[in-house]
Amino acid sequence: MPPDIDPDIICFKHCKSNIFTFTVPNHCPKCNQPLTEAENLCPFALPPIFVNATQTPCAVILRPSTGDFWSDFHNTTNLHIALTDADGSIVEFDQPGLTRTVARRVDRSRWGQCLLILQVPESWQYEWEQQLQHVVEDRGWRHRKYDEDRLNCFS
Incomplete structure (x- = not known):
């Protein structure tokens, strides 16, 4: 497979x-x-429980920080949360700071098996895009602000 x-x-x-x-x-x-x-x-x-992040627009998604759910996940595994925009680009906050990776450049091995936490209804996608752009432009999410324990992707 x-x-x-x-x-x-x-x-x-x-x-x-x-x-x-x-x-x-x-x-x-x-x-x-x-x-x-x-x-x-x-x-x-049963219906699939995982989604491909780049094919799930305007969403909050969750994946293991390393590996995938089927092969590597344990109840002590660190998780990584991110957002997607209307085009399936990934917005995430990690050691490099807040980054936006366009859908065509997303590492599918990292984002192909995610849990969908929330998906914005189509009628709210414009507002989602506006707010996401505002956050991406905010300098408060730069790499020097990242702290694995206190200011991370879940903060």
């Missing part, structure tokens, strides 16, 4: 439990009974 495509999460019901897997196994992971003999298994794929 290509690295920019997330695997589907498959759900099916067996032995009075909802089972979640990436593929339907031959045997139930809970009771170890063969699933070939199961009636009414009816597996289905």
Whole structure:
């Protein structure tokens, strides 16, 4: 599977439990009974839980600071939050300060698997763009102001 495509999460019901897997196994992971003999298994794929940031305009997005959710995430992993504009460009605050990376130059390996926290309704996109531009132009978000613990992407 290509690295920019997330695997589907498959759900099916067996032995009075909802089972979640990436593929339907031959045997139930809970009771170890063969699933070939199961009636009414009816597996289905859940909707994708991650978004590609550059294809999600006017949004607040979240990703692990390093790696991705499927391979590298643990409950102690640092997270990185950013905003997208109407064109899918990324606005983020990190060690280099506040930066805007146009969508066509975004590192897809870093921003291809994000959680969507909030997406602005289309009727508010103009206001979102105006406020985002105002923040980008504000000198208070320069690199020398960045502090990993006190003034970071979550501040």
